[in-house]
Structures are given as structure tokens and as C-alpha cells.
Amino acid sequence: MTMTVNGSPVSLPHDARVSLLDLVREHLHLPGTKKGCNQGACGACTVLVDGERILSCLALAVQFEGRSVTTIEGVGTPGALHPLQAAFIEHDGFQCGYCTPGQICSAIGMAQEIRRGVPSHVTADLAAPDIAPTRDELRERMSGNLCRCGTHNGIIDAIAEIVSADVLLPEPAQ
Ligand code: FES
Ligand code: FES
Known part of the structure; x- marks a missing residue:
């Protein structure tokens, strides 16, 4: 097995x-x-x-x-960062870094959920063909990932940049 x-x-x-x-x-x-x-x-x-x-x-x-x-x-690797990892650095999306791997994996999965049209608790129009990745959507969808250092603003900034640039999610490296 x-x-x-x-x-x-x-x-x-x-x-x-x-x-x-x-x-x-x-x-x-x-x-x-x-x-x-x-x-x-x-x-x-x-x-x-x-x-x-x-x-x-x-x-x-x-x-x-x-x-x-x-x-x-x-x-991603230190020599070949995923775009979201680079965005976390750019936006100070971490302090101690303990939550960061989970934040990044979660955000990658979360963005795919938005692309598939899976609604969240704050999605206003459940019938809309596309869900806008607003900051409220991102915060709600990332609410299961806690940051004990309180860097949530930087985390959401990083995710928002990559989601809006539509480069989040090249498939993760295998
Ligand atoms: S270690 Fe799994 S949710 Fe906290
Ligand atoms: S960066 Fe320290 S817990 Fe999030």
C-alpha cells in the first residue's frame, strides 16, 4: 500500500x-x-x-x-519559490514562520475552491458564475489558519496579490 x-x-x-x-x-x-x-x-x-x-x-x-x-x-524550494511564497516575503506575511507552510498550502487549495465556484459563508450571490476573491472572501476562507504572531494583514495582502494576478496556482511542484 x-x-x-x-x-x-x-x-x-x-x-x-x-x-x-x-x-x-x-x-x-x-x-x-x-x-x-x-x-x-x-x-x-x-x-x-x-x-x-x-x-x-x-x-x-x-x-x-x-x-x-x-x-x-x-x-516550492528556496531556489524556486512558488509565487505565493515570494508574495509572503514581499508583504511581510510571516514573523516566526510557524504557521506559514500551512497558510501557503491552505491558500493554494482555497484558490482552487474559488475557481471551482465553491461558496463560502460570506459569498453574497450563490448563483454567480464566478466568485470575486474579495478580502472578505479571502479572510473568511483562510479563517481556519491562525497566525499566533498576528500577521494576518500581510498574509491576506500576499494572497490577494497573487489571486488577483491569477498566477496562484500553477499546480504545486511534485
Ligand atoms: S496541528 Fe492540525 S489543526 Fe492544528
Ligand atoms: S508567523 Fe508566527 S504564527 Fe504565523
């Missing part, structure tokens, strides 16, 4: 109790994905599974046989 993580095949753990978060951090030694609350409340552990954002602390690794998992290490 295998899945792929950042494009590489990975064997699923024998212990069915291992979370996806612990698989990537402890078994695969990919420390970019962070363990904040470990109970679904902070978003620090957000990764992409087949392009959709999930909280890896609440997911068991064995659920993902045959699926494609992307962590922050698969989104």
Missing part, C-alpha cells in the same frame, strides 16, 4: 493509528508541515491531497492509499 508524497512513492505505515501529519514529519522527515494544536483548530498542519487542502493532524495516513500528497516541500 503506497501513496505519493511530493511526487515520490511512500509506503503507508503498518500502524493504522499514525496520522498523516506524523507520517510526513516523523517518518519521512519533512518538517515543513507543522504540529500546532494537533486537534484541528489552528491549520498549521495543512497539506494538499490531490490538490485539496486538509488538516493532516486529523487524518490517518492509511486513508490515503493511492493519493497524491503535497507538503510545503513540494510547493
